[in-house]
Amino acid sequence: VGKAKAQISISADGYAAGPNQSEEHPLGENGEDLHSWVVALDVWQRQHGREGGETTASTPIYTEATANTGAVVMGRKMFGPTRGEWTEPLWNGWWGDEPPFHAPVFVLTHHAREPQEMEGGTTFHFVTDGIERAFELAHEAAGEKDVSVAGGAATVQQAIRGGLLDELLVNQVPLLLGGGERLIDNLDPGDAKVEQVEVVGAPGVAHILYRFG
């Protein structure tokens, strides 16, 4: 069975998304600045079906963190801005007809919905019986490959508390967001043993890879 891992960009003040998230600003005010470093990478451009981009010290650590993904788990808040029962027209994610996951994606929700097949190998499955069950289904679907936790912050925290997450790559970006959703929050010392595996500095980002025990 593969590992469960996440890679999340946060600000110097610890926020994975800025204040006042909305359909117009899914990452909150200034939240998009968290991802400038990754959008600039050749590996990210290729993952998103484009060309160009550069190779930096981020390339190997980001590649390693995202390679070998067989399935994805995400929270409903990350999937979209709609809440409650699913209603027509159905929301199918932020990512257009061909989402960049190319794998089954298990969305945590309290409201049942049929699986939604997209182009390029992504199918959204809606899991209503909890995060443990979502990880079980994701690991089953991924087989030998890894399960990637896409976010958001609450889902990552729940996975850490539940002992479900093996590795977290924190991409710390030198900017202040001043509010929003903190990634490493709502956790007690007893929730996980944290081991520092690797630290890499790159243009506009500091990578810290943690392993949980």
Added chain:
Amino acid sequence: VGKAKAQISISADGYAAGPNQSEEHPLGENGEDLHSWVVALDVWQRQHGREGGETTASTPIYTEATANTGAVVMGRKMFGPTRGEWTEPLWNGWWGDEPPFHAPVFVLTHHAREPQEMEGGTTFHFVTDGIERAFELAHEAAGEKDVSVAGGAATVQQAIRGGLLDELLVNQVPLLLGGGERLIDNLDPGDAKVEQVEVVGAPGVAHILYRFG
């Protein structure tokens, strides 16, 4: 005139001190674990008049951050647990008769008090007219040398907001404190331009050096 700099250890969840700070636990519950990496260093041992310790990748970056200090600024909460008017027996800091500063230390307080001379070159000066004045006095006393901001978190934040801090070395330790005082907090995007200068991984700590503009 020298730089103003700070080097502060924080947990993976961003706390510079754990929950429930008290005279018995000045760094809060489990807060002392933030400093295991630095106490293990030969340079720290020498600064504190002892021998032994080891050289790691932390040694040069910690040495650089603490060398050339001509004066120190700290908040009253860091100086001690007493509040309000100064009363006998006077509190002279956590550090015994010979504090490890060996320089003038400017303590921010709302309550006037005569300077307190200690052994080994440390004199505590009590500044009642604000953080800008404290930095002015500290830079005057330091001359060509640097001013070091010892903490705590609120004082560092005030210095950043006031444009008084040039460099902050964040020493991020792989542990969860789950509560307490966050270092990089209460800051808005407009408060400072943050530049990442250096990133170094060492045993039990990730160093990120920020410069403010």
